[in-house]
Amino acid sequence: MPDAQAPLNKASVILINGTSCSGKSSTAKFLRHNLDGEYHHIAWDDYVERVKQDSKITDEEKKDLFQLFLKQTCEKLDAGENLILDVVCVPTNTLQTLLDTYAPYNLYTVYIEAPPHILRERELPRQNRTNGQAEEQYNQIHNEENHPPYDIVFDSYDFSTREIGTAIIRDLTSRLQAQANLGSSRTNPKP
16 A cells, blocks of 8 residues: 655645444554554544543643544644544534644544444444434534535445555555655756
8 A cells, every 4th residue: 555644844734524333443543553654543532531641731721622622633733643533513604713723734534424324323332422413513514505525425334444454555555646746856857
């Protein structure tokens, strides 16, 4: 597989949005294990739990976890770490804030969804989910207007995690290669 490291030493961030139980975390784990180069997976839910237990983070910082998340992920990206971020962006302005924040990096956006009846089926056996949460998020996301476009969209009912992950890797690798080629043509113009 071609190296999906960011061209021009710019860190990459793969932003995966979707409802609870849509397949974001499974896809993120597949990507982390199958992308060339090192990518770190940060799931919003896990991040919140970790921060709440971190005694080095002040109570003031904990009040606005979203801003702290943005600050800490940008610090990682600035240090050259490639990230896979697994989030639920409701409402749309949350997604727009993420897009604006990560615009200076190699940003690749993914939306993963599933039909409400499938979300309900997936949610029932999971002890760490509130029944109805995924469907509520689905309705909120689909009732929002002006959603920014994604680089790639999948329905995890129609495609397996492997199929989704493989398609993302293929598309991301192609985009990064095109960026690298564009960058090299700018630094080595033809006479």
